[in-house]
Amino acid sequence: MSTFADVIVPLPLQDSYTYSIPSSMELSVRKGCRVVVPFGKNKSYVGIVRDVHKKQPQGYQVKPIVRCLDEQPVVTPVQLTFWQWIASYYVCPLGDVMNAALPAGLKDDKFRPKTETRVCLAGDFDINKKDIVLNFLKNSKKQQIVFETYLEMAGYGRFEQPRPVSKQELLQVCGASTTIFNGLVSKKLLTTYEHEVGRILLTPVSLRDVHPLNEAQQAAYEEINCLFLTHDVTLLHGVTSSGKTEIYIHLIRKAIAEGKQVLYLLPEIALTTQITERLRSVFGDEMGVYHSKFSDAERVEVYQKQLSDHPFNLILGVRSSVFLPFHRLGLVIVDEEHEVSYKQQEPAPRYHARNAAIMLAHQAHAKTLLGTATPSLESYHLAKTGKYGYVSLTIRYRDMQLPEVEVVDIKRLRFQKRMKGVFSPVLHDLIGEALAHHEQVILFLNRRGYANFLSCKTCGWVPRCPHCDVSLTYHKKSGRLVCHYCGTSFEVPDKCPQCDESTFTDVGIGTEKVEAQLHRDFPNATTIRMDIDTAHTRTAYEQIITDFSQHRYDILVGTQMVTKGLDFDNVSVVGVLDADTMLNIPDFRSHERTYQVLAQVAGRAGRKHNKGRVVVQTRSADADIISFVVTNDYASMFRTQMEERKAFHYPPYYRLINIYLRHHDAARVELLANDMASMMRHTFGERLLGPDRPAVSRVHSMYIRKLMLKIEKTASVDKVRNILFDIQSRLIQQPSANGLQVYYDVDPM
Ligand code: ADP
Ligand code: ZN
Ligand code: ZN
Numbered sequence: 001m002s003t004f005a006d007v008i009v010p011l012p013l014q015d016s017y018t019y020s021i022p023s024s025m026e027l028s029v030r031k032g033c034r035v036v037v038p039f040g041k042n043k044s045y046v047g048i049v050r051d052v053h054k055k056q057p058q059g060y061q062v063k064p065i066v067r068c069l070d071e072q073p074v075v076t077p078v079q080l081t082f083w084q085w086i087a088s089y090y091v092c093p094l095g096d097v098m099n100a101a102l103p104a105g106l107k108d109d110k111f112r113p114k115t116e117t118r119v120c121l122a123g124d125f126d127i128n129k130k131d132i133v134l135n136f137l138k139n140s141k142k143q144q145i146v147f148e149t150y151l152e153m154a155g156y157g158r159f160e161q162p163r164p165v166s167k168q169e170l171l172q173v174c175g176a177s178t179t180i181f182n183g184l185v186s187k188k189l190l191t192t193y194e195h196e197v198g199r200i201l202l203t204p205v206s207l208r209d210v211h212p213l214n215e216a217q218q219a220a221y222e223e224i225n226c227l228f229l230t231h232d233v234t235l236l237h238g239v240t241s242s243g244k245t246e247i248y249i250h251l252i253r254k255a256i257a258e259g260k261q262v263l264y265l266l267p268e269i270a271l272t273t274q275i276t277e278r279l280r281s282v283f284g285d286e287m288g289v290y291h292s293k294f295s296d297a298e299r300v301e302v303y304q305k306q307l308s309d310h311p312f313n314l315i316l317g318v319r320s321s322v323f324l325p326f327h328r329l330g331l332v333i334v335d336e337e338h339e340v341s342y343k344q345q346e347p348a349p350r351y352h353a354r355n356a357a358i359m360l361a362h363q364a365h366a367k368t369l370l371g372t373a374t375p376s377l378e379s380y381h382l383a384k385t386g387k388y389g390y391v392s393l394t395i396r397y398r399d400m401q402l403p404e405v406e407v408v409d410i411k412r413l414r415f416q417k418r419m420k421g422v423f424s425p426v427l428h429d430l431i432g433e434a435l436a437h438h439e440q441v442i443l444f445l446n447r448r449g450y451a452n453f454l455s456c457k458t459c460g461w462v463p464r465c466p467h468c469d470v471s472l473t474y475h476k477k478s479g480r481l482v483c484h485y486c487g488t489s490f491e492v493p494d495k496c497p498q499c500d501e502s503t504f505t506d507v508g509i510g511t512e513k514v515e516a517q518l519h520r521d522f523p524n525a526t527t528i529r530m531d532i533d534t535a536h537t538r539t540a541y542e543q544i545i546t547d548f549s550q551h552r553y554d555i556l557v558g559t560q561m562v563t564k565g566l567d568f569d570n571v572s573v574v575g576v577l578d579a580d581t582m583l584n585i586p587d588f589r590s591h592e593r594t595y596q597v598l599a600q601v602a603g604r605a606g607r608k609h610n611k612g613r614v615v616v617q618t619r620s621a622d623a624d625i626i627s628f629v630v631t632n633d634y635a636s637m638f639r640t641q642m643e644e645r646k647a648f649h650y651p652p653y654y655r656l657i658n659i660y661l662r663h664h665d666a667a668r669v670e671l672l673a674n675d676m677a678s679m680m681r682h683t684f685g686e687r688l689l690g691p692d693r694p695a696v697s698r699v700h701s702m703y704i705r706k707l708m709l710k711i712e713k714t715a716s717v718d719k720v721r722n723i724l725f726d727i728q729s730r731l732i733q734q735p736s737a738n739g740l741q742v743y744y745d746v747d748p749m
């Protein structure tokens with residue numbers, strides 16, 4: 001009887017396809033191995049074997065597997081179970097999960113371990129006959145030098161065994177060329193070999209012992225361990241600077257001592273040299289770092305090390321590190337668990353790394369600790385209802401006080417003509433005072449560029465992106481109009497195309513404009529701006545952080561980037577220039593977000609100082625959410641928000657699934673969206689809303705329609721997925737659906 005393999009391939013709508021295993025491969029093809037399989041007339045894919053069985057598929061000719069790429073599986077059974085959960089919960093094919101889970105170098109067979117070319121002697125050699133050889137080379141002084149230098153570097157005559165010598169290093173030391181070296185090779189004196197070297201560079205560090213915890217931290221540490229006895233997940237709700245990271249370090253040390261592995265997740269932007277070095281100094285080379293900005297080869301290497309018998313005990317990583325293999329995972333830490341960036345937006349699987357990590361830990365019988373100063377409503381809800389353990393830490397390390405938050409009504413000040421440009425008088429004064437005391441200032445504004453948009457002074461015409469349904473943002477430095485959706489930039493038109501007049505006025509403020517005003521008002525202060533225009537690379541971002549923390553600049557102006565868990569010692573004033581940009585986003589989470597961002601940015605003030613000052617400028621000075629920030633009243637924010645969530649069937653009470661349809665043709669996408677909606681209403685009834693145009697209904701010249709499902713938490717995840725896939729496959733059978741893209745966003749953020 002022949003054997004078959006179900007193979008995951010990167011294709012839509014179906015999770016795996018069945019192939020026969022040629023008898024020559026029967027021993028090698030196993031669950032988790034990579035295989036090359038044929039597809040269609042002349043295509044082939046690299047896929048992962050999901051299952052091996054003897055069930056002959058019916059109704060079609062089964063094709064054989066072409067090749068097996070692995071002797072040992074590269075995906076463990078635990079990982080396959082985890083992939084399956086992601087695919088079911090996030091409504092995507094397993095092939096998409098495979099694509100996200102494996103570094104590119106593992107998806108084809110191109111990955112080669114990094115090697116170094118090394119030099120050795122071509123034959124037997126007696127060091128006492130060195131002069132004879134050198135004499136033999138007397139006609140080529142350079143060859144003589146290379147040969148002699150090689151002997152020296154290898155330590156002939158000094159060591160029992162010659163030391164390895166890299167060819168590159170040898171040539172560098174002698175200042176010689178490859179041609180000269182090749183001369184020695186053809187004279188049968190030297191030869192080369194390839195030696196595999198790791199890309200993971202481990203710089204030796206002297207390890208320090210962990211800091212002892214203070215009383216409050218120690219109590220929290222013990223409480224967490226205690227709660228882990230009865231709960232899979234515990235939420236550590238600790239104010240900014242309370243020392244959560246120190247508690248993590250103690251928990252990690254304990255887990256490793258018990259022979260377990262730890263996964264420590266951070267939002268991408270928070271995974272900086274600061275935190276890497278802090279952990280490296282305690283865990284040394286027991287720790288591996290997994291970052292999406294690393295080269296693919298480096299990621300393959302970390303992945304393979306985790307598969308090996310000597311994996312890292314601690315992985316410090318971003319979102320995608322939930323896909324690494326672990327043999328004995330015992331603890332998962334999700335720091336800044338409320339962070340929106342844990343949600344993958346594009347492409348599928350659109351998973352939430354916190355939720356995925358909790359599932360991963362659950363499947364591995366490990367514990368999860370969520371840490372934050374501003375919990376997501378979801379996590380806090382689960383903690384308050386007893387599903388998660390809950391530990392709170394309300395005092396800052398060394399009893400530093402939380403800053404004083406002051407709200408400024410800029411609507412009234414504008415009306416009274418008392419604003420000083422973008423600053424209220426109080427913020428303007430505080431900046432001046434801080435500078436006079438040699439203290440630093442952080443200014444936060446959630447919009448980059450110079451102005452929100454340009455507008456014709458005569459007729460009010462506003463330049464918009466021709467590919468997307470949005471107005472363009474004016475960037476003064478480059479003198480261009482930029483689409484913040486597709487990134488295309490345009491010249492500012494000479495004349496208004498609508499009325500032929502040529503003067504534009506800029507509306508709204510962006511970080512560039514704030515910076516420009518600082519230069520005018522505080523000419524002696526040094527200012528640095530941090531947004532994706534100035535900090536587009538990791539190095540640029542880290543450089544700004546380093547420079548600011550070493551007080552090379554007095555004022556840091558930036559977008560959300562400045563709110564992310566940074567540890568500065570000398571910041572006495574934090575200004576939020578326009579809280580309304582976040583508050584007015586049409587999203588059911590906008591109030592929760594505003595609270596989190598304001599509380600986080602306020603937490604940057606007065607770290608190792610006396611009391612910091614925070615000024616929040618807003619046009620909605622009496623909004624509840626703002627007063628909760630002032631009184632640091634998370635509980636009331638939670639209560640009021642949860643009432644709304646319940647009333648309008650939003651998370652955490654319901655599971656939301658957004659369904660997007662994209663097409664080049666506006667009329668067609670409209671029709672197809674209506675078709676899909678009516679098919680779905682059949683099953684889901686009132687749970688389905690739409691179709692609607694999303695806030696931005698055209699991006700990259702694709703027209704978009706959106707449907708929304710609000711599903712009871714108790715509904716079966718698999719059933720929902722099957723229904724959706726079934727409807728989708730019926731929809732795309734229609735000829736008019738040619739070119740239609742359908743995708744799902746579960747628990748959208
Ligand atoms: P959080 O993660 O809660 O924002 P951190 O762990 O980063 O707080 O702590 C804030 C600062 O206080 C850091 O500079 C940290 O080194 C210091 N700190 C906190 N706890 C201790 C401790 N037990 N011993 C020494 N330093 C500590
Ligand atoms: Zn005009
Ligand atoms: Zn655009």
